[in-house]
Amino acid sequence: MDHFLYRDGVLHAEDVPVPEIAAAVGTPFYVYSTATLTRHFKLFDEALAGMDHLVCFAMKSLSNQAVLKTLADAGAGMDVVSVGEYLRAKAVGVPGDKIVFSGVGKTAEEMKVALQGGIRQFNVESEPEMEVLSAVATGLGREAPITIRVNPNVDAKTHAKIATGKSENKFGIPISRARAVYAHAAALPGLKIVGIDVHIGSQLTELAPFEAAYQKVAELTEQLRADGHEIIRLDLGGGLGIPYARNNEAPPLPTDYGAMVQRTLGHLGCEIEIEPGRLISGNAGILVSKVIYLKEGEDRQFLILDAAMNDLIRPAMYDAYHDIIAVNQGDAGAEPATYDVVGPVCESGDTFAKGRAMDRVGPDDLVAFRSAGAYGAVMSSEYNSRPMIPEVLVHEDQFAVIRARPTYEEMIARDTLPEWLVSD
Numbered sequence: 001m002d003h004f005l006y007r008d009g010v011l012h013a014e015d016v017p018v019p020e021i022a023a024a025v026g027t028p029f030y031v032y033s034t035a036t037l038t039r040h041f042k043l044f045d046e047a048l049a050g051m052d053h054l055v056c057f058a059m060k061s062l063s064n065q066a067v068l069k070t071l072a073d074a075g076a077g078m079d080v081v082s083v084g085e086y087l088r089a090k091a092v093g094v095p096g097d098k099i100v101f102s103g104v105g106k107t108a109e110e111m112k113v114a115l116q117g118g119i120r121q122f123n124v125e126s127e128p129e130m131e132v133l134s135a136v137a138t139g140l141g142r143e144a145p146i147t148i149r150v151n152p153n154v155d156a157k158t159h160a161k162i163a164t165g166k167s168e169n170k171f172g173i174p175i176s177r178a179r180a181v182y183a184h185a186a187a188l189p190g191l192k193i194v195g196i197d198v199h200i201g202s203q204l205t206e207l208a209p210f211e212a213a214y215q216k217v218a219e220l221t222e223q224l225r226a227d228g229h230e231i232i233r234l235d236l237g238g239g240l241g242i243p244y245a246r247n248n249e250a251p252p253l254p255t256d257y258g259a260m261v262q263r264t265l266g267h268l269g270c271e272i273e274i275e276p277g278r279l280i281s282g283n284a285g286i287l288v289s290k291v292i293y294l295k296e297g298e299d300r301q302f303l304i305l306d307a308a309m310n311d312l313i314r315p316a317m318y319d320a321y322h323d324i325i326a327v328n329q330g331d332a333g334a335e336p337a338t339y340d341v342v343g344p345v346c347e348s349g350d351t352f353a354k355g356r357a358m359d360r361v362g363p364d365d366l367v368a369f370r371s372a373g374a375y376g377a378v379m380s381s382e383y384n385s386r387p388m389i390p391e392v393l394v395h396e397d398q399f400a401v402i403r404a405r406p407t408y409e410e411m412i413a414r415d416t417l418p419e420w421l422v423s424d
């Protein structure tokens with residue numbers, strides 16, 4: 001559930017009419033709902049209430065600092081995958097002991113910044129990484145708390161580009177080698193083993209793959225404890241999916257997920273960490289765009305929008321589906337229409353939907369892409385020299401620009417000409 005609803009035929013973000021935001025900031029733009037963000041965070045927090053736990057928002061899904069502050073104020077920790085994300089989280093006051101550092105390619109420099117600034121734990125993904133972390137921590141005279149990410153070799157049944165828990169994926173160490181790798185970690189100076197980490201993929205629509213992975217983690221916990229390691233924390237990753245289409249079957253809810261975690265892992269007495277991204281941010285955001293042209297093709301109609309693949313790449317990259325709706329239902333006409341919905345970018349991949357039955361709209365009408373909060377703005381670029389689009393945060397009847405659209409001058413001024421090209 002989210003807070004983007006029609007009132008008197010006009011789409012609102014909480015209590016703010018979307019056309020009002022469009023008039024203030026121009027199109028296209030992203031708009032996020034505070035109430036949806038905090039509601040989704042709280043659902044997870046409450047789902048794990050029976051266990052010692054921390055919900056760390058996977059900020060790669062939506063990393064605007066206003067969003068991070070909103071969630072941090074509600075009690076969230078952060079899951080970061082780069083030192084840039086680490087510094088963003090710190091910039092809004094998230095304490096180091098609520099930040100976990102994930103990712104397969106952490107550099108020594110990134111490790112150093114996180115160790116000096118404070119970190120809850122590193123989720124280590126390989127033996128070479130473990131050795132570098134050991135050296136960095138020892139050099140600083142510190143101890144790095146670690147979990148080791150295990151790859152449980154389960155099929156997450158999701159899109160290939162976002163499945164991470166099979167042996168063919170680059171992530172983690174094979175679970176079959178875990179005992180040897182933990183023994184290696186225990187022998188290295190500067191590392192303190194605190195637990196186990198697992199993350200099998202994104203946009204999972206069933207609980208079964210999670211459950212299969214967590215059962216393997218439960219067995220491994222007992223084995224590692226028998227080997228003499230102190231396993232006090234289990235990081236279970238993120239990955240719970242959201243319904244992108246209104247008529248789709250709803251994926252499991254955080255409450256079902258929490259009950260399953262309790263059932264499979266509750267008896268171990270570990271502190272539980274989870275790293276949801278999409279389920280917190282996905283339905284908390286929409287992308288609003290304006291129709292530029294309606295173009296008649298030979299056998300189809302093209303709806304040409306002012307938003308493009310550089311603003312929202314998910315359809316081009318993951319074949320993702322987003323509901324596209326008219327902002328003013330009055331514009332929508334009586335009969336639905338069928339369009340190929342496209343952007344202005346010069347490649348055919350710049351297609352949001354083909355043969356989509358949707359509200360009938362025309363030039364200058366506003367449309368909204370639903371469920372665009374996660375992996376939307378963060379994956380955008382300035383391809384085709386289209387400036388990054390603004391982000392807006394709504395809180396009840398207020399809204400604020402939380403990242404401004406750069407001017408063309410600002411965008412162009414980012415390049416510099418080398419001396420040999422500057423003529424006098």
Ligand SMILES: *Cc1c(COP(=O)(O)O)cnc(C)c1O
Nearest residue numbers: 058102202238239275276277278
């Ligand atoms: C991407 C990622 C997440 C978040 O995934 P969602 O599907 O957005 O919940 C969590 N943990 C790790 C390690 C990730 O790479």
